[in-house]
Amino acid sequence: MNQGIHFLPETASAHAGEMDWLFAGLMITSAMILALVFGLMVVFCVRYRRNSGAERGNRLGKTWRVEVGWTAATFVLFLGLYFWGANLYLKLHRPPDDTTDIFVVAKQWMWKVEHPGGQREINELHVPVDRPIRLVMTSQDVIHDFAVPAFRIRRDVLPGRYESMWFRPTKVGQYRLFCAEFCGTEHAHMTGIVTVMEQGDYQRWLDAQGPGETLVAQGAALFRQYGCSGCHGPASTVHAPPLEGLFGRPVPLADGSMVTADEGYIRDSILLPKSRIAAGYPAVMPSFDGQIGEEDLFKIVSYVKSLGNASPGTGERPAP
Amino acid sequence: MTATSPDRAVTARPAAQPPNYLTEGGSTLRSWLLTHDHKRIAILYALTITVFFFFGGAAAAMIRLNLVTPPGIFAADTYNRLFSIHGIVMVWFFLIPSIPNTLGNFLLPMMIGAKDLAFPRINLLSWYLFVAAGVVALFAVIAGGVDTGWTFYTPFSTMYSNSYVILAISAVFISGFSSILTGLNFIVTVHRLRAPGMTWYRLPIFVWSNYSTAIILVLATPVLAITLALLAVERLLQVGIFDPALGGDPLLFQHLFWFYSHPAVYIMILPGFGVISEVVPCFSRKPIFGYKFVAWASVSFTAVSFLVWAHHMFVAGMSVYAALVFSLLSYIIAVPSAIKVFNWTATLHKGWISFDAPMLYALGFIGLFTTGGLSGLFTANLAFDVHVTDTYFVVAHFHYIMVGGMVSAYFAGLHFWWPKITGRIYHEWWARIAALLIFVGFNLTFFPQFILGYLGMERRYHSYPPEFQFWNILSSAGASILALGYVMPLFYLTWSLYRGQRAGANPWAATGLEWTTPSPPPKHNFDKTPTVTRPPYQYRPEPEPQDAQGHA
Ligand code: HEM
Ligand SMILES: [Cu+2]
Numbered sequence: 114m115n116q117g118i119h120f121l122p123e124t125a126s127a128h129a130g131e132m133d134w135l136f137a138g139l140m141i142t143s144a145m146i147l148a149l150v151f152g153l154m155v156v157f158c159v160r161y162r163r164n165s166g167a168e169r170g171n172r173l174g175k176t177w178r179v180e181v182g183w184t185a186a187t188f189v190l191f192l193g194l195y196f197w198g199a200n201l202y203l204k205l206h207r208p209p210d211d212t213t214d215i216f217v218v219a220k221q222w223m224w225k226v227e228h229p230g231g232q233r234e235i236n237e238l239h240v241p242v243d244r245p246i247r248l249v250m251t252s253q254d255v256i257h258d259f260a261v262p263a264f265r266i267r268r269d270v271l272p273g274r275y276e277s278m279w280f281r282p283t284k285v286g287q288y289r290l291f292c293a294e295f296c297g298t299e300h301a302h303m304t305g306i307v308t309v310m311e312q313g314d315y316q317r318w319l320d321a322q323g324p325g326e327t328l329v330a331q332g333a334a335l336f337r338q339y340g341c342s343g344c345h346g347p348a349s350t351v352h353a354p355p356l357e358g359l360f361g362r363p364v365p366l367a368d369g370s371m372v373t374a375d376e377g378y379i380r381d382s383i384l385l386p387k388s389r390i391a392a393g394y395p396a397v398m399p400s401f402d403g404q405i406g407e408e409d410l411f412k413i414v415s416y417v418k419s420l421g422n423a424s425p426g427t428g429e430r431p432a433p
Numbered sequence: 434m435t436a437t438s439p440d441r442a443v444t445a446r447p448a449a450q451p452p453n454y455l456t457e458g459g460s461t462l463r464s465w466l467l468t469h470d471h472k473r474i475a476i477l478y479a480l481t482i483t484v485f486f487f488f489g490g491a492a493a494a495m496i497r498l499n500l501v502t503p504p505g506i507f508a509a510d511t512y513n514r515l516f517s518i519h520g521i522v523m524v525w526f527f528l529i530p531s532i533p534n535t536l537g538n539f540l541l542p543m544m545i546g547a548k549d550l551a552f553p554r555i556n557l558l559s560w561y562l563f564v565a566a567g568v569v570a571l572f573a574v575i576a577g578g579v580d581t582g583w584t585f586y587t588p589f590s591t592m593y594s595n596s597y598v599i600l601a602i603s604a605v606f607i608s609g610f611s612s613i614l615t616g617l618n619f620i621v622t623v624h625r626l627r628a629p630g631m632t633w634y635r636l637p638i639f640v641w642s643n644y645s646t647a648i649i650l651v652l653a654t655p656v657l658a659i660t661l662a663l664l665a666v667e668r669l670l671q672v673g674i675f676d677p678a679l680g681g682d683p684l685l686f687q688h689l690f691w692f693y694s695h696p697a698v699y700i701m702i703l704p705g706f707g708v709i710s711e712v713v714p715c716f717s718r719k720p721i722f723g724y725k726f727v728a729w730a731s732v733s734f735t736a737v738s739f740l741v742w743a744h745h746m747f748v749a750g751m752s753v754y755a756a757l758v759f760s761l762l763s764y765i766i767a768v769p770s771a772i773k774v775f776n777w778t779a780t781l782h783k784g785w786i787s788f789d790a791p792m793l794y795a796l797g798f799i800g801l802f803t804t805g806g807l808s809g810l811f812t813a814n815l816a817f818d819v820h821v822t823d824t825y826f827v828v829a830h831f832h833y834i835m836v837g838g839m840v841s842a843y844f845a846g847l848h849f850w851w852p853k854i855t856g857r858i859y860h861e862w863w864a865r866i867a868a869l870l871i872f873v874g875f876n877l878t879f880f881p882q883f884i885l886g887y888l889g890m891e892r893r894y895h896s897y898p899p900e901f902q903f904w905n906i907l908s909s910a911g912a913s914i915l916a917l918g919y920v921m922p923l924f925y926l927t928w929s930l931y932r933g934q935r936a937g938a939n940p941w942a943a944t945g946l947e948w949t950t951p952s953p954p955p956k957h958n959f960d961k962t963p964t965v966t967r968p969p970y971q972y973r974p975e976p977e978p979q980d981a982q983g984h985a
Binding site for chain 1: 509510513580581582586588589592593594676677678683684717718723726747748749750753756757760761764765767768771772774775778779781782783784785786787788796799800803804807808810811814815816817818819820822823824884887888889891892893894895896897898900901903974
């Protein structure tokens, strides 16, 4: 990140390398087209300038063969580029199973980060090298955008919902983080540093942040404090869906459709319980909209997720 | 310069000149402000958008000045207001009205052999609405400006911005009515007022492209109006439409906005295609290659332009499947654009090419538009777009299309038809120098921005990390050359009004009905309605003087 003349950004994630190949492919294709168009233009302009003696002969009459020819060629070329880009984009949207989930809240004008172990940081993000990291992000006010050019990733961070994004850093070092969606006065200063560390260094860094409570533990406390356990707890007499084994499973809804219980679904179930009602349960849950802040909300979601991990592998939800 | 004094100008005009639209009906301010003549209204538009162009340009100059040094010289808020007003003015008060309302207004009736547009009074009303919108926009700037960017993304614009959002969107809202009225007027004119023999396949491509533009104006602008009205409702009455804190959906705004603004990009480029399709055949002395393909490509843009709006939103939180579909559609729409470029190039083949100023601007257009279009292959590519969206790569991409493309086309057309509009010929040498400066200055300004974007410099930043400085300095240096190039025509074109040679009816020996009538044309364009017997672009290798009397 020193001064001087740069032509290419740093390449610090597995995805960045693949993206650079795509870039090369796009460059070569467009350089070829550009050379063709410019080349022909220059050649024609010189050769057929008004007072040149070039042979004009009979001018092109029938044109449809030429038209169909270059239309088809262009179409095939473009389709190839499309599939290449689309394939890589799909990969970017399919995180592996063993990600470390880190929570990010954006607000005018800072990035607040929370690690699973409860460690917090602002405008900084520490991650271990060669591990898949998944960011779960939301905003407290306007739309922001989390962008790390060295990883070739970015994604809008919207208020009122979770957006997630994953990457696998491959090179130890420090990389710039930007807010890429205009968000008000200090938009240009809503930046930060991503530090990629060796696994051991990362562990030491985590430990040095102090022995905080993990997000799951904090979430469990909040689960009781907000009264969720009154209905969803094992001792409850209310007919409410048990949350054990919920995360990541398909849930049948009262209107006959199915959703996958991801973070967004759990979040919506807490804030907007009437919007998607689980089949077989009365719609009695109150909304917690406006009562639980983003950070507490994420702790509760983390806790519910951890319940999912408690009974892995059945593939079926416990019967109501 | 004493030559510019008004009475000298009047006496310099020989009495022998036949009456024309500039002299008939008087030359008082009143006669201009109440005119129904499409040619005079075109002049009114030309003057108005020139003012806006230099206003928006001044903002651009300050933006580039600020970006020479990383901390910048303006406060963050000032900078945000500068780029917002730059974008708003350039898009709605220069680009969208540029070719349709000036050259289109002037030429469309003449090219089809009509006396005027179908609704002359509505045409004047449309100019007044445009001026009213402009006044509101300027008032918003004086009152303290707006800092949302030209895209007005919610919920920032509805709940968090402390600037004059309502004034700014009112300006855009009003200008939308002007667009709709002009669009309707063009559509009805092309359908109803064609001269005998002027069949659809005898229409010049300029008419085809302005007709296609008019359809987009009429279909898309109402969506913008509704979107802005909803924005106002949320901002003023706190009704939850876009802000999730009130129960709204922040992506809804973007879908609505781009449903208008993507087709609007074609409003900003199709008329340019039209101009180039007139200029290139004339200076190659050949019919345009593949007339029907070019004509139908214009119309197909109209249809497809409505299907790709969401390619502005690949990282915005849309579903993956929607992204896959919109990217595919974007690649498909790129095909007709490519065809146009090939057709213009093929028109040069075996021509008798001369390099007068309009042709230089047109060739510049082809080069810059091709570069801009190819960079569109990058931004429409899903995985690549993830890296460059909202960076200077995108800024460079749309400037190549809108400024390199459309502004060059506007200049090409302005120079090409200047003799027809004013009856005078400008100084050719200066015009060529300006065309060259604009081409060089443009590339120096905007090419470095592709590199900046790939390096990761985000747009709308008043301050940036030091590693981006080199390319920013280069870009700002280019901008000063570009600015010089844009100012020059102001001088030599004005000068030509007083000292330029008389043009005669057809100085370029061009085909097309507009060249069969004297320059400047008489009030009702033609002494008697022409009858058309031939397709357009019947060019012969060598210019024939008798073409000046008309090819019919
Ligand atoms: C003539 C020289 C010009 C220069 C040096 C220039 C420079 C710039 C720069 C640096 C930005 C980026 C601001 C940012 O994102 O931080 C910008 C944005 C923009 N420019 Fe230009 N520009 C020029 C001409 C034009 C013209 C002629 C048009 C349209 C006809 C135009 C339309 C726009 C638009 C729509 C934006 C987006 C504004 C936004 O982000 O809200 N520009 N320009
Ligand atoms: Cu931000």
